[in-house]
Amino acid sequence: MDDKMNLVNAQLVRVFNDILTIEESELKKSSFSDLSIKEMHTIEAIGMGESKTTGEVAKELSVTVGTLTVAVNNLVKKGYVDRVRSDSDRRIVRLKLTNRGRLFYRSHQLFHKKMVEAALEDMAGEEKEALVRGLKSLHNFLKKYY
Numbered sequence: 001m002d003d004k005m006n007l008v009n010a011q012l013v014r015v016f017n018d019i020l021t022i023e024e025s026e027l028k029k030s031s032f033s034d035l036s037i038k039e040m041h042t043i044e045a046i047g048m049g050e051s052k053t054t055g056e057v058a059k060e061l062s063v064t065v066g067t068l069t070v071a072v073n074n075l076v077k078k079g080y081v082d083r084v085r086s087d088s089d090r091r092i093v094r095l096k097l098t099n100r101g102r103l104f105y106r107s108h109q110l111f112h113k114k115m116v117e118a119a120l121e122d123m124a125g126e127e128k129e130a131l132v133r134g135l136k137s138l139h140n141f142l143k144k145y146y
Contacts, residue, residue, distance in 0.1 A: 012138075019115075026111060032104045034078055040108065042071045043080055043097065048105055051084055051094035080104060 001009065020037065027035055035043075045060045046052060052060075058068040072095060075081040080101035086092035097105060120128055 023111075030107070032107070035080070035104070039071055039075055039078075039080070040104075042068070042075060043101055043105055044108065046081060046095050046097055046101070048097065048102060051096040054093050054095060057095055075101070 023040065024037060027033060027037070027040065041061065042057070045057045054065050054068055054072065058065045061068065072081055072083070076083060079098055082096050082098055084094045084096060086094065120131075123131070
């Protein structure tokens, strides 16, 4: 790799690790300290909109339904998620956030909003557009090959 590629690689690794470390630290200090990072991402995937099936959430997280079931069981016990069976087809289970789950979701979204605002604060319009293009390109690569 040339110098630019090494620099970009190093920065991506640092940013990824920093975000995970900060998220873990903020979780431990918050009133949501009973959540793991995996559970946090599960809550994010369930989201605030319409309830989702376990299959939809599993697909979004790129995990099996069995793996998701373990996480959801814990989140139900902790009071963050409710399971709702379909009236028309009892085999279909939908997931929705409880009041506590929605409170966490909004709190975590605020964390992400502040992080993005801070990252973009000193950038000119062209720099922001270039960053968005680069991140989209990276995301497309990751989705295609991984």
